[in-house]
Amino acid sequence: MAATLKDVALAAGVSIKTVSNVINDYQHIRADTKQRVMEAIDELGYSPNLSARSLRSGRTGVIGLAVPELSLSYFAELADAVITAAERRGLKVLIEQTGGGDRARELEILRSPRLQMTDGLLFSPLGMSNEDAHYLDVNFPLVLLGERIFGGPTDHVTMSNVESARAATAHLISKGRRRIAVVGGHRGEVIGSAGLRLRGYQQALEEAGIPFDPALVGYTTFWHRANGATSMRELLESGVEFDAMFGMNDTLALGAMRVLQEAGLRIPDDVAVIGFDDLDEGRYSLPTLSTIDPGRLEIADTAVRVLQERISRRDGDVPPREFEARYQVIERESSALPG
Incomplete structure (x- = not known):
């Protein structure tokens, strides 16, 4: 049978309420207590009931990532970096592919009922343009990735x-x-x-x-x-x-x-x-x-952090922000001077 909250609480030597607080990422929990709970969750293979969690807290603990196509290695490695950054913050990632520049598909993602399974979305469009910026004015936390739209109504993480x-x-x-x-x-x-x-x-x-x-x-x-x-x-x-x-x-x-x-x-x-x-x-x-x-790890970490801030605060008074990752030239054999 699947492990329950009670099983995790018994294994960690804490109350069911404490386990719930850890799962919902409440701030005021002692580090050693949180570690015991997380170890018990890993040992028992406990998986939170997202529907019940959403009803209790209004959050699922899941964020969305929409990228053009995972067959392009950059987006596959970006997705991996986003998953790692999200896991550090106790979040899971639901990945969608938008079809490599299919504008209609990108717009469909922004209206998808599957977004109800997530607390917010990281969105990297290729087919949309600056003329489509108004479509980003949505009623859920959204962070834009990439270089297709600038000056839009949402936070934007990009590269130089x-x-x-x-x-x-x-x-x-x-x-x-x-x-x-x-x-x-x-x-x-x-x-x-x-x-x-x-x-x-x-x-x-x-x-x-x-x-x-x-x-x-x-x-x-x-x-x-x-x-x-x-x-x-x-x-x-x-x-x-x-x-x-x-x-x-x-x-x-x-x-x-x-x-x-x-x-x-x-x-x-x-x-x-x-x-x-x-x-x-x-x-x-x-x-x-x-x-x-181009700072892919920084892009992923910044995007997840900023999205989590928006999810936690739901603060529309903070204006859209733009973040630009740092880059580095990496010299290898293909450009090294002969000899």
């Missing part, structure tokens, strides 16, 4: 896209590279990761006195390995000369690297490469992939 892309490009320039291709551009995009990172790339070129050459921009629709590979084939077939490449995410960079090596080009001797996102797989590619760490 322009500055970090400028740093990635400047890193290649510091290695003596002057003809830097970029893979992952979206035609006509201004707001959004691709548009912002292209702006950072152009700023770094301008600061170094290097003219921007549109022929060096490889455009894609999506940011999967296949798109990076296709974009790099097109750049090579065009005959444009380049001695470095900035992949707008690691997945694109890894796909492009494969094509470069198939073409007999050496990395980094012939073409230095840097990506973006600091995915775990980049540590094990051959060569290992230089990249930008």
Whole structure:
């Protein structure tokens, strides 16, 4: 039979009320008492009844996370970081996929009856735009992730896209590279990761006195390995000369690297490469992939913390806030100077 509150209380040597207080994350509980209760919960495999908990406290202890697609490694690793950050705060995470930029699906998520199972939502749209900001004016705690909407009615946790892309490009320039291709551009995009990172790339070129050459921009629709590979084939077939490449995410960079090596080009001797996102797989590619760490762990921790604040306070008097994570250039073999 499933363990009950009474079983946990007996195992921990506390009252049923104390166990309930620990589960509901009440503040004024001694650390040693909380630890005993949590150990008893783990030992017995106790799982709170979310429906009953919701009726008693108005909260479920569950938050939602809506991301475009878990097949993109960045969002899979972001989800993992969110789950870890939530667990530290005694929260569980319900994950939804929005379909990789499907605006209708994203709007549907904001109206989904499944939100009744959660206390709030972390939401990372790709299909919505600034014109859709009014849809974020909802009656439940919501924290926005990503770069599609700025100045909206909700808290927003984002990364330094322009500055970090400028740093990635400047890193290649510091290695003596002057003809830097970029893979992952979206035609006509201004707001959004691709548009912002292209702006950072152009700023770094301008600061170094290097003219921007549109022929060096490889455009894609999506940011999967296949798109990076296709974009790099097109750049090579065009005959444009380049001695470095900035992949707008690691997945694109890894796909492009494969094509470069198939073409007999050496990395980094012939073409230095840097990506973006600091995915775990980049540590094990051959060569290992230089990249930008955009502060994914900080983004996850900040987003969960801010959402929990909104859940606890339900305070509409605090205006929407914007948080920007710190980034770091990580040099590995793909951009290291030969020799």
